[in-house]
Amino acid sequence: MTPPTTARRSGTGTILLTILVALGMAVGIVAIFFWVPTANCLVPGAAPGQPCFDARPDYIQHIFYMHVPIAYVAYLAFGVVLVGSVAYLKTSKRRWDRLAHASAEIGVLFTGLCLVTGMLWGRPRWGTFWTWDETLTLTFVLFLIYVGYLLFRGMASDAERGARVAAVIGIVGFADVPLVHFSMVWWRTLHPAEVVINPAGPQLPTSELVTMLWMVAVYTGLYILMMLLRTRLGRAHDALADAEAAAEDRPAPPGPVGRSGAVQAGVQP
Amino acid sequence: MNNLRKMFVLAAKDLRSEARAKEIAPPMVLFGLILVFLFTLSFPPGAGRAPVPGPVVGAVGSRELAGAFLWVSLLFAGILGLSRNASTEREENRIEGLLLAPVDPAALFAGKALANFCYLWALEVIVLPVFALFFGVSPGPLVPGILLVALAANVGLAAAGTLFGAASQYVRARELVMPLLLFPVIIPLVLGAERLTSSLLTGGGLVSQERWFILMGAFDLAIVAIGAVAFEFIVNE
Numbered sequence: 001m002t003p004p005t006t007a008r009r010s011g012t013g014t015i016l017l018t019i020l021v022a023l024g025m026a027v028g029i030v031a032i033f034f035w036v037p038t039a040n041c042l043v044p045g046a047a048p049g050q051p052c053f054d055a056r057p058d059y060i061q062h063i064f065y066m067h068v069p070i071a072y073v074a075y076l077a078f079g080v081v082l083v084g085s086v087a088y089l090k091t092s093k094r095r096w097d098r099l100a101h102a103s104a105e106i107g108v109l110f111t112g113l114c115l116v117t118g119m120l121w122g123r124p125r126w127g128t129f130w131t132w133d134e135t136l137t138l139t140f141v142l143f144l145i146y147v148g149y150l151l152f153r154g155m156a157s158d159a160e161r162g163a164r165v166a167a168v169i170g171i172v173g174f175a176d177v178p179l180v181h182f183s184m185v186w187w188r189t190l191h192p193a194e195v196v197i198n199p200a201g202p203q204l205p206t207s208e209l210v211t212m213l214w215m216v217a218v219y220t221g222l223y224i225l226m227m228l229l230r231t232r233l234g235r236a237h238d239a240l241a242d243a244e245a246a247a248e249d250r251p252a253p254p255g256p257v258g259r260s261g262a263v264q265a266g267v268q269p
Numbered sequence: 270m271n272n273l274r275k276m277f278v279l280a281a282k283d284l285r286s287e288a289r290a291k292e293i294a295p296p297m298v299l300f301g302l303i304l305v306f307l308f309t310l311s312f313p314p315g316a317g318r319a320p321v322p323g324p325v326v327g328a329v330g331s332r333e334l335a336g337a338f339l340w341v342s343l344l345f346a347g348i349l350g351l352s353r354n355a356s357t358e359r360e361e362n363r364i365e366g367l368l369l370a371p372v373d374p375a376a377l378f379a380g381k382a383l384a385n386f387c388y389l390w391a392l393e394v395i396v397l398p399v400f401a402l403f404f405g406v407s408p409g410p411l412v413p414g415i416l417l418v419a420l421a422a423n424v425g426l427a428a429a430g431t432l433f434g435a436a437s438q439y440v441r442a443r444e445l446v447m448p449l450l451l452f453p454v455i456i457p458l459v460l461g462a463e464r465l466t467s468s469l470l471t472g473g474g475l476v477s478q479e480r481w482f483i484l485m486g487a488f489d490l491a492i493v494a495i496g497a498v499a500f501e502f503i504v505n506e
Contacts, residue, residue: 089499089502141453141456144452144453145453145454148446148449148450148453149450151446151449152436152437152440152446152450155440155441155442155446156439156440157439157440157441158439161439161503162439162440164502164503165436165439165502165503167502168432168436168495168499168502168503169433169436169450171495171499172429172432172454172492172495172499173453173454175491175495176454176457176488176491179457179484179487179488179491180456180457182457182484183456183457183460183461183484
């Protein structure tokens with residue numbers, strides 16, 4: 001068994017990454033608000049500089065530089081859950097489970113942010129916060145599946161078996177995604193035409209493309225940073241659980257049995 | 270004994286104990302009937318018998334809604350039986366006896382799923398005619414189609430129910446957690462069954478709906494395969 005590494009403080013790598021992400025985010029926000037032209041409508045066929053459907057500048061379009069990287073990180077995170085879950089079932093190494101668990105948490109967070117930023121965009125653009133378009137619905141179902149996964153992890157009574165069962169749920173959830181996608185596409189064939197928006201058109205000006213790629217890089221860095229911190233927390237959690245289990249194995253004094261009793265026994269031997 | 274035979278033996282064990290205890294199928298069927306009764310009560314009388322009105326843009330006919338109501342009722346009633354069947358093994362640690370037997374976990378999964386499959390059929394065989402009766406639709410020509418839809422749905426529901434039923438045994442408040450895990454995952458199956466049933470009820474038949482069958486079949490295959498492989502990781506100590 002590896003010795004507990006909980007005492008390790010944040011390394012220089014983590015601190016450096018934090019600074020990089022913070023700087024990158026600041027630069028990106030400046031670019032989003034001051035560099036990218038505002039009234040450049042992303043509807044296909046609209047001439048560059050043409051406002052969307054009235055004469056006002058289309059400020060709301062700027063949320064795209066947050067929304068798209070967030071969505072990308074969410075999908076990336078669930079992909080990592082799948083990889084971590086399969087690896088955990090194959091090797092039974094706890095670090096794979098910590099990876100999957102951490103990634104699921106961050107994935108749920110980013111899926112929630114993706115839904116919120118999308119709704120903030122949809123209200124002024126579509127006139128409604130929510131529409132049953134397949135992309136929206138699929139994202140919402142993903143959110144539900146992985147919230148269920150986290151709920152399960154929080155309520156599991158046996159840590160090791162809980163991790164194995166959660167890995168199975170993570171795998172089923174991800175394998176389900178393409179099927180859910182097709183059912184959504186076929187279920188609602190009449191979706192608003194405005195949805196068919198392709199921001200990556202060849203006519204995308206340099207400033208927009210660079211800003212988008214910049215934000216994708218920043219959010220990927222943020223994901224890695226959060227993963228580092230969350231897996232470290234998971235390691236500490238596991239080390240604590242091991243210590244508690246070791247304390248429980250010792251002959252406990254008569255009195256309250258179980259977890260709390262063992263902790264008391266550890267504190268006041 | 271090969272695995273296939275073990276699967277039948279295990280399913281027979283479940284069904285035999287249910288035949289004696291009668292604690293899964295009767296409540297499940299009764300709940301299904303109550304739900305169908307509540308839903309059909311909300312339709313205007315004879316909604317199913319009235320001629321299908323011409324398509325109105327944006328309007329959803331009661332026959333289209335009926336498919337959704339029917340499958341939501343069957344799903345809610347079904348989850349009662351599925352979660353009950355999963356927790357019977359937990360009681361008095363019967364699962365340990367099963368695990369001691371020389372049985373492949375995949376056969377264990379298949380046996381449980383087969384028993385669940387039978388419970389779902391028992392539910393549908395009783396609820397579907399009552400639904401037709403309450404809704405006022407003449408069931409004769411719909412029987413082969415609806416049986417096909419139910420078959421496609423039951424395979425996946427039974428397999429997913431077995432997998433998530435076993436999974437939710439290891440948390441507190443397991444009856445609460447199981448639908449939360451199960452329902453988002455089986456969305457393709459439920460949407461397919463609803464769409465096909467609505468198509469049957471609106472007189473569209475199952476022609477040109479084959480892609481829904483392909484989707485449901487793909488789901489059934491995937492969940493049966495994952496379940497057979499992954500069940501071992503859930504139940505083994």
